[in-house]
Amino acid sequence: MTEDLKPQAPDITPPCVILNEPQLAENIGSVARVMANFGLSELRLVRPRDGWPQERAWASASGAHWPLDDAKVFDTLEAAIADLKLVYATTARPRETRLPVYTPRESAGHLADEVAQGRKVGLLFGGERAGLETHDIALCQAIVSIPIDERFRSLNLAQAVSINAYEWKMTQDDRPWKKFELNVEEPADQATLMGLYEHLEDELDKAGFYHPPEKKPSMVRNLRVPLARARLTDQEVRTFRGVITALSKGRGRVLAKLAEKAAKNKE
């Protein structure tokens, strides 16, 4: 099961995620889940508070087992990042460390550039309570600061990972679902639209809609503009023409009844 889900090794090595002194196993599981959501798989743990492995991590990963199965545990942050060419530290509170501070978007761009050159890179996150200490941050090349609202800065660990992982994913494929864009189908050509307009306008004429008659041109315009804006497909044009026919026929029946009634009254 896990084997089937586990992604094949891609051409590139996405950034690894390093959690420094994480506290709750549930949060480690949630981190694994968002990593999998955005195509990251390599997880490194520095001194997890409750030891490792922890069953609760797997329980909260919702099936994203592979980052947990393959997670490596380290005694020191230095050891955890030893083989990396670039490490960015994510913190909501950039300290007075003299490091550049980037948004997750800028950071993801840098990481993507490095990865494209075959370099191993990582994103470092602090524990739930304390975050990262200045001496941890000082091991990194830059700081990533998520644009949190000043009035409520308590960001969940997995959320911090997911914002960064999402931005990473965006660098890898700006529009991975491009095929879905064809959701918006080929719009009908103008001749087809004109057929719809004229059908509608003709039926409205029969229904006595244009009144006073001198207002007809502006009334027609006011109907055409929103229909033009909708960029109807051929199918939608057919549907709307069906609607016009159905409604008009309905009126025909009403009219026939009225005529009958009028005739009766005359008798």
Added chain:
Amino acid sequence: MTEDLKPQAPDITPPCVILNEPQLAENIGSVARVMANFGLSELRLVRPRDGWPQERAWASASGAHWPLDDAKVFDTLEAAIADLKLVYATTARPRETRLPVYTPRESAGHLADEVAQGRKVGLLFGGERAGLETHDIALCQAIVSIPIDERFRSLNLAQAVSINAYEWKMTQDDRPWKKFELNVEEPADQATLMGLYEHLEDELDKAGFYHPPEKKPSMVRNLRVPLARARLTDQEVRTFRGVITALSKGRGRVLAKLAEKAAKNKE
């Protein structure tokens, strides 16, 4: 720059978050937390599975109480979005609904533009298990699709909200003063659109349009989507309602004349 030239903070209303049939109160709490992280505060709940309020929501909000305290509960999605001028549906699986599909980044840009013009807008999210149904999506103006890894698509609800909320926050931070040209007229709110849909659907029902009857839901959807896409103004909605009435019933006076004429012909 003199004091009085100094720009005032704009009086904007950030997008509201609508959760359709959310299941776990813990997730509603987590959603409140990420909303607060990124400056959103208005939460609307449609048929929360376990009722409302739920203590566990507050417990998992980590102190972000205000979106929960002020959350409004609705019986129908239609009621929940009635006053909004633009609603985008977030789904990982864009269906065959003919609506444009945007990234969270593009979507946030659109929402920010609308909000800057003083319009109330919302982001709609489905329940944890089922997501959004096609008929829910058909009430919206566009789809937001988060670029999830194809191999692991199980995204946590709060994560989906946070990615969108983060992108919203980025538009607010990035955005210096921007003047908007009000060349697109004020769109009608969703309640007004709903009135149009129901008027049309009711008349079509009377005209025997829905056949076979089991196809009615998809036929209704196919009519609503292009109308939603058109972003009709109040005036345009009135015009179309006039069209529906005219087509289905004819216009009073003219109809009477026609009936008279028909009666004469019968004589």
